[in-house]
Structures are given as C-alpha cells and as structure tokens.
Amino acid sequence: xxxxxxxxxVASMAIGMAVFALAGTAGASHVKxxxxxxxxxxxxxxxxxxxxxxxxxxxxxxxxxTVTLYADESFGGVTGRVxxxxxxxxxxxxxxxxxxxxxxxxxxxxxxxxxxxESQPEAATISITxxxxxxxxxxxxxxxxxxxxxxxxLMALVATVWVILLSVALRVVAIAHDGEAAEAPRGRxxxxxxxxxxxxxxx
Amino acid sequence: MEEVxxxxxxxxxxxxxxxxxxxxxYYVWVAFLLAVIGWGAYAYSRQLRDGLxxxxxxxxxxxxxxxxxxxxFIGISHAGTLIxxxxxxxxxxxxxxxxxxxxxxxxxxxxxxxIFVIIDLGRPDRVLNVxxxxxxxxxxxxxxxxxxxxLTASIAYLFxxxxxxxxxxxxxxxxRVSGWRIWxxxxxSVRWQGTRAQWRSIGAAITTAMxxxxxxxxxxxxxxxxxxxxxxxxxxxxxxxxxxxxxxAIFSGVATLIIVMAVLRKVYHLEEYITEKHFVYLGxxxxxLALIMMYGNISEYLTTGYKLEEGAExxxxxxxxxxxxxxxxxxxxxxxxxxxxxxxxxxxxxxxxVVLASxxxxxxMWIERYFIVVSGFRVPLMPYEPSTYAxxxxxxxxxxxxxxxxxxxxxxxxxxxxxxxxxxxxxxxxSVEVAPAARRFAPxxxxxxxxxxxx
Numbered sequence: 316x317x318x319x320x321x322x323x324x325v326a327s328m329a330i331g332m333a334v335f336a337l338a339g340t341a342g343a344s345h346v347k348x349x350x351x352x353x354x355x356x357x358x359x360x361x362x363x364x365x366x367x368x369x370x371x372x373x374x375x376x377x378x379x380x381t382v383t384l385y386a387d388e389s390f391g392g393v394t395g396r397v398x399x400x401x402x403x404x405x406x407x408x409x410x411x412x413x414x415x416x417x418x419x420x421x422x423x424x425x426x427x428x429x430x431x432x433e434s435q436p437e438a439a440t441i442s443i444t445x446x447x448x449x450x451x452x453x454x455x456x457x458x459x460x461x462x463x464x465x466x467x468x469l470m471a472l473v474a475t476v477w478v479i480l481l482s483v484a485l486r487v488v489a490i491a492h493d494g495e496a497a498e499a500p501r502g503r504x505x506x507x508x509x510x511x512x513x514x515x516x517x518x
Numbered sequence: 519m520e521e522v523x524x525x526x527x528x529x530x531x532x533x534x535x536x537x538x539x540x541x542x543x544y545y546v547w548v549a550f551l552l553a554v555i556g557w558g559a560y561a562y563s564r565q566l567r568d569g570l571x572x573x574x575x576x577x578x579x580x581x582x583x584x585x586x587x588x589x590x591f592i593g594i595s596h597a598g599t600l601i602x603x604x605x606x607x608x609x610x611x612x613x614x615x616x617x618x619x620x621x622x623x624x625x626x627x628x629x630x631x632x633i634f635v636i637i638d639l640g641r642p643d644r645v646l647n648v649x650x651x652x653x654x655x656x657x658x659x660x661x662x663x664x665x666x667x668x669l670t671a672s673i674a675y676l677f678x679x680x681x682x683x684x685x686x687x688x689x690x691x692x693x694r695v696s697g698w699r700i701w702x703x704x705x706x707s708v709r710w711q712g713t714r715a716q717w718r719s720i721g722a723a724i725t726t727a728m729x730x731x732x733x734x735x736x737x738x739x740x741x742x743x744x745x746x747x748x749x750x751x752x753x754x755x756x757x758x759x760x761x762x763x764x765x766x767a768i769f770s771g772v773a774t775l776i777i778v779m780a781v782l783r784k785v786y787h788l789e790e791y792i793t794e795k796h797f798v799y800l801g802x803x804x805x806x807l808a809l810i811m812m813y814g815n816i817s818e819y820l821t822t823g824y825k826l827e828e829g830a831e832x833x834x835x836x837x838x839x840x841x842x843x844x845x846x847x848x849x850x851x852x853x854x855x856x857x858x859x860x861x862x863x864x865x866x867x868x869x870x871x872v873v874l875a876s877x878x879x880x881x882x883m884w885i886e887r888y889f890i891v892v893s894g895f896r897v898p899l900m901p902y903e904p905s906t907y908a909x910x911x912x913x914x915x916x917x918x919x920x921x922x923x924x925x926x927x928x929x930x931x932x933x934x935x936x937x938x939x940x941x942x943x944x945x946x947x948x949s950v951e952v953a954p955a956a957r958r959f960a961p962x963x964x965x966x967x968x969x970x971x972x973x
Contacts, residue, residue: 466654466655469654470654473663473667476667476671476730476734479726479730480667480670480671480730482726483674483678483723483726483727483730484674486719486720486722486723486726487677487678487681487708487719487723489715489719490681490708490709490710490716490719490720490723491708491709493709493711493713493715493716493719494708494709494710494711494713494716495709497709497711497713497716498709498711
C-alpha cells in the first residue's frame with residue numbers, strides 16, 4: 316500500500332513537471348531569432364545587422380514583422396538604451412537594419428519584433444561584434460578642412476607669444492647681471508640718477 | 519633747479535607715504551573687507567558641501583552670477599592694457615601718474631576673474647581636467663590659454679616699469695620699514711643701479727611687453743565672447759560678439775580705473791599728480807566708448823530684429839519688454855546715454871561728473887553681462903516652458919566676497935608697492951624742463967608734472 320502511494324506521488328510530480336515544462340515552452344516566444352550576419356564599412360561608416368525570424372514550431376519565415384533594434388550605449392557617464400533602427404521583415408523573414416556604430420567591440424543588441432495580429436512586441440537579445448582598431452568609431456562629418464588652418468597654427472601662435480615673453484624675462488636677467496657688475500665699485504645703494512628715468516641717462 | 523629738486527623730493531615723499539604711514543581707517547577698511555571675504559568663504563563652503571543645488575543655477579540656466587562676474591572682471595582687466603600700453607605706445611605723457619594703478623587693476627581683476635570660473639564648478643577638484651582632457655578645438659581651452667598668457671604678460675608689464683621704483687624703495691626705506699619688505703624690494707629690484715645698460719634693457723623689455731600685451735588683451739576678451747558666440751543659443755548668435763566684448767571691456771576698465779583713481783587720490787593726497795585733466799581725458803575716452811557701445815547695440819539688435827526669427831522674438835520680448843527689460847533699459851540709458859551726457863555737457867565735465875558717470879558705467883556693464891548670460895540660457899531650445907533664474911544668498915555672498923577681494927588686493931598693493939610710477943613722472947617732468955618748447959611755466963614757478971607735456 317505504501318509503495319503504491321509512493322508511486323502515485325512520484326507519478327503526480329512527474330506529470331506536474333511535464334505540464335509545467337510544456338506551459339513554459341508555450342509561454343515563451345513562438346518566434347526564433349537568428350543573426351545572419353553583421354557588416355561594417357571601414358573607418359566608422361554605417362553598419363548593417365541582418366536577423367531572420369522563423370516560427371519556433373515549424374521553422375517557417377515570419378514576414379512583415381516590425382523589427383526594432385536597440386543597444387545600450389554610454390555617453391558622458393550616462394547609460395541608456397538607444398534605438399538603432401526599425402524595419403519590416405521580408406518574405407524570407409529577414410530584417411536588415413542599418414545604423415552608425417559608435418564604438419568597436421562586442422555589442423549586445425536587443426531585437427524587438429511584433430508580428431501581425433500581436434499587440435505586444437516580443438524581444439530577444441543577440442550578440443554582434445563590430446570590427447575596428449580603435450574603440451571610438453564615430454567621426455563627425457561636419458566642418459570643412461582649410462589647408463594650413465589647423466590646431467598647429469594655434470599652437471605656433473601661442474608658442475611665439477611665450478617665446479617673446481621669455482625674451483622679456485631674459486632682459487630682466489640681463490638687468491640683474493648689469494646691476495651685479497655695477498654694485499662692486501659703488502656698493503649696493505644706487506645714486507640719485509638711478510631713479511630718474513632714461514631722460515637723464517641718455518636712453 | 520632748486521624748485522625741481524624740491525619737487526622731486528615731494529614726489530618721493532608722496533609715493534613713500536602710503537608705505538610708511540598707516541591710519542586707523544586703513545585697519546577698519548581691511549577688517550571690513552576681510553569680514554565680507556570671510557562670509558563669502560562660509561557661503562562657498564556650503565556650496566562645496568551641498569553642491570550647486572544651493573545656487574539658483576539649474577540644468578536649463580546653468581550660468582548665473584558667477585560667470586557674469588567672471589566676464590565682468592576679465593573686462594575691467596583691460597584698464598591696464600588700454601591706459602598703460604596704448605597710451606605708452608602713443609607717447610601720451612599725461613598717462614604717467616595713472617599707469618601703475620591701471621596695470622595693477624589688470625592683474626588683480628584677472629586673478630579675481632579666474633577664481634570665479636573655479637567657483638562656478640560643482641567639482642573644483644576636477645579643474646585640471648580642462649587641461650588633462652581638453653581639446654584644442656574647444657573655445658574653453660582657448661580661453662584658458664588666453665587668460666594665463668594675459669595674466670603672465672600683465673604681471674611682467676606691471677613689474678618691468680616698477681623696477682627703478684622698487685630700487686628707490688629699497689634704498690629710501692632701509693631701516694624705516696620691516697625687514698621682509700626690504701628683502702622683497704631688494705629681490706624685486708633685481709640689483710637695479712640705473713646704469714646705461716640697465717636702462718637700455720628695461721626700455722627694450724617694456725617696449726616688447728607693451729606691444730605684445732595689446733593683441734593678447736584683445737584676444738582674451740574676444741575668446742571670452744566666443745565661449746558664448748560658439749554655443750548654439752539664439753541670443754549669442756552674433757558675429758560682432760568679439761568686437762562688442764572688447765569694446766565693453768575697455769569701457770568698463772576705464773570706468774573702474776577712474777573710480778580707483780578717485781579713491782586713491784583722495785585717500786593718499788595725490789591731487790598734485792592726478793589732476794582734473796586726467797579725469798576729463800579718461801572721461802572723453804569713456805564717452806567715445808559709450809558711443810561705440812550704442813552703435814554696437816543698435817547694429818546688433820536692429821539687424822536681428824528686422825528678420826525676427828522665432829527664437830529672436832522670444833529673446834527680444836524678454837529683453838526689451840518683460841523679464842530683463844529693467845536691466846536692459848538701465849544699461850542703455852543709465853550706463854551709456856547718461857554717462858555720455860555727464861561727460862560731454864560742460865557743467866558736469868569735472869571730477870565728480872566723470873566719477874559719477876564711471877559708477878553708472880561699472881554698474882551697467884555688470885548688468886549687461888548678467889542679462890547676456892542669463893537671457894541667453896532662458897530662450898528655450900525646444901518647446902518647453904522657459905526656465906527662470908534667481909541668485910541665492912550663497913551666490914550673492916560669494917560675489918560680494920569677490921569684489922571685496924578685488925578691493926583688498928588693491929589696498930594691500932598700495933601699502934607695499936609704489937602707487938605711482940615715480941621715475942616715469944620724473945622723466946615726464948625732465949622732458950618738460952629739457953625741451954624749451956614744452957616749457958609752460960614762468961621761470962621760478964613750481965613745476966606741475968601732471969599738467970605738463972600732455973597730448
């Protein structure tokens with residue numbers, strides 16, 4: 316009797332776990348997301364990410380789904396989710412989103428998709444790698460380059476001013492040297508003409 | 519020649535008097551200034567402890583009294599450059615009794631102005647980040663470069679003409695003042711003996727510095743204006759901001775110099791050297807600059823107002839009719855028109871008239887910087903409700919401490935260093951005596967150097 320009771324309990328638990336597992340699968344996404352590839356122009360140009368949506372059960376392409384890509388980005392110490400772009404999946408279930416990556420390296424991309432007839436979007440996370448030598452890929456397209464008009468001109472200007480200031484300081488050093496030589500014969504205290512300006516000294 | 523010798527002795531006595539004699543009023547004045555600075559330091563300690571939330575500045579209007587006062591101080595620093603360098607270049611002999619004051623105002627104003635930039639920082643411990651992470655393309659870096667270069671050049675330009683006077687103090691005050699002062703004069707007079715070679719060196723150095731400092735001074739306030747003009751804010755979208763700021767800087771600098779001159783003249787009995795002529799001449803300069811400022815205002819606002827884009831309309835309403843109307847019209851009428859009239863009308867063209875005009879100009883120019891800064895931030899960049907700004911007691915206290923520091927540094931300078939350029943005044947007198955054509959006094963009359971040789 317006791318062994319029968321144990322068997323019933325074990326069987327009930329097994330059935331319960333199976334029901335629970337099946338319910339979890341059903342509640343999860345019924346669409347599978349896979350990354351077909353990512354590409355990027357050299358020098359921080361636009362990148363493209365391709366994802367394919369297929370139904371989880373039959374593996375059929377999911378067409379005309381609204382696909383939005385997001386990435387977590389940091390700027391000035393503030394981190395937030397940035398929308399990279401939005402598009403519709405084609406007949407093969409492929410959605411291609413073009414965007415300007417800000418930095419090289421691994422990126423976690425959040426893919427939100429909403430199929431026709433669904434009111435709430437579903438989401439999945441994919442991982443892509445952006446190639447690049449430096450971490451900073453963004454390059455401003457603003458401005459025009461005038462040959463010769465650059466930061467070196469500014470530095471040359473500032474350096475010139477400071478060199479002239481240095482020449483003034485050297486004049487002060489020369490004054491001290493001349494004074495040292497004059498002190499020897501007549502002592503430290505200057506005579507009255509010392510304070511009367513160049514008019515009396517022939518300057 | 520006896521009169522000349524007596525006159526020179528009197529000049530030296532007058533120049534040495536502030537150093538050797540100290541009145542009770544001096545201590546009271548210094549104690550008052552220290553109290554104001556102390557209160558400001560307490561207010562700033564609250565800001566350091568609690569952050570910029572204790573000020574009226576927020577995210578939408580993030581500059582207020584501090585940046586206003588910074589721009590104001592940088593502006594008045596142009597007093598030294600204009601009065602000393604430009605008048606020296608143009609050989610205007612009447613400048614000699616007032617050059618030292620002008621040069622010292624420059625240095626003190628630059629120091630006080632630079633302090634206000636640091637005070638405006640929420641995290642002053644990160645001030646060196648502007649160098650460590652600065653970009654050459656940024657007007658902020660240009661500003662740092664320009665101000666540090668100007669401060670260095672101004673100190674050099676203050677110091678160079680003072681060397682012979684420091685030697686005079688070194689020799690005349692030996693045994694009459696404390697040892698540290700003699701040590702200081704000895705150090706700073708760089709073994710001055712007045713040899714021909716030394717006069718040649720100092721002449722060349724002063725000439726180099728005076729030519730160099732004029733473009734540096736112009737660049738400083740131009741770059742300060744670019745910090746505004748290169749920011750995307752409707753009221754700051756101006757191509758004449760640089761010239762406008764430089765003219766305003768010289769305007770307020772001359773006015774500040776006139777006020778300082780009037781106070782020091784009265785306190786230290788410099789009436790023989792700083793005469794009504796100096797006030798009137800500087801007053802003429804002030805009136806000319808007032809006309810330039812009026813022209814700048816009309817040119818700027820008429821062209822912008824004729825087109826009146828959306829942001830400009832908002833700005834014009836707040837500036838001429840609403841929030842800032844009181845400030846603007848006081849600035850234009852009280853700070854430009856009335857001072858001009860006070861100087862140009864013959865019955866107010868005297869010391870008191872010029873000083874009153876200068877007080878109005880200084881007040882108006884501070885107010886002008888205030889409404890330029892705050893009204894610029896108030897114009898919405900997006901369709902949100904316009905923000906407001908009202909300074910708190912912390913900002914007012916710190917600003918008052920800044921002005922007290924300015925006054926204190928000038929007060930202390932006068933107690934240590936020669937208040938007037940003794941050798942230059944004497945040289946001016948010498949040239950009057952040497953050149954018969956320039957002799958303006960009857961034989962035997964007491965020479966009046968401040969009146970002689972003026973152009």
